[in-house]
Each structure stands twice: as structure tokens, then as C-alpha cells.
Amino acid sequence: MSQLTYLFRSAPHGRNSGREGVDALLAASAYCEDITVLFIGDGVYQLLLGQDPSGVLSKDYAPMLKLFDLYDIEHVYVCAESLSERGLAQADLVIEAEALTRQQLQIKLQQAGKLLSF
16 A cells, blocks of 8 residues: 555544544554654644543544554654644643644645545
8 A cells, every 4th residue: 555644634422423533544554654744733633732622422432543553654844833823732642743834734735645635
């Protein structure tokens, strides 16, 4: 299988796209070794520590993000500007993600073999 890039742009728990994206990502990792994961815009909220989605009757899937290392998903990036605009820092994230500028993320998107957006 060719290179896959997963782009997370929406906030978690308002709809199922984030959880479905993580499910698809983990499943694809069994067949593809070249996976890149990008979090931009409100997608950075997917990575936020201490979420309690029970108030909106949603399942907390943040622990699934911690499986990235187990599944050899090593290329995980977050938009530095998106974090800053939302008053967040990398210390607020549930997993380690390399902070890149929007321009650097644009380059990653241009290099994507196949792009899946959630």
C-alpha cells in the first residue's frame, strides 16, 4: 500500500468523524507502514488532555491515540499556529506530536500519496 496521510481538522465529540478517523488509521497501519498524521485547526482539540465527553454522551477515544506508538505510527504533526490560536501548548496534548508551521504542514500535504480528511 502507498503512503497515507490522515488530516484531522474538526473538533472531537461533536460528530463521529474523529473517532472514525482514528479507527481507520489504526486499521490501515496493519497494511501500510508509511502513515503521516496531521492535526490542524480545531483538529488540535483531538489531542487535548483531560477530555470528558460523557457530558455529550460520547465515548472518550483519546486513549486510542496512545496506541500510535504500538502501531508504529511515528509521523504525527500538529499545527503550531493552531495550538497558539487556541491558547494551547504541546504540554496540553495526550501524545507527543511535532509542532510544524502552516507552511511546513502545507508541504506535508503536497507530499501526501493519499489523503484522508476527518
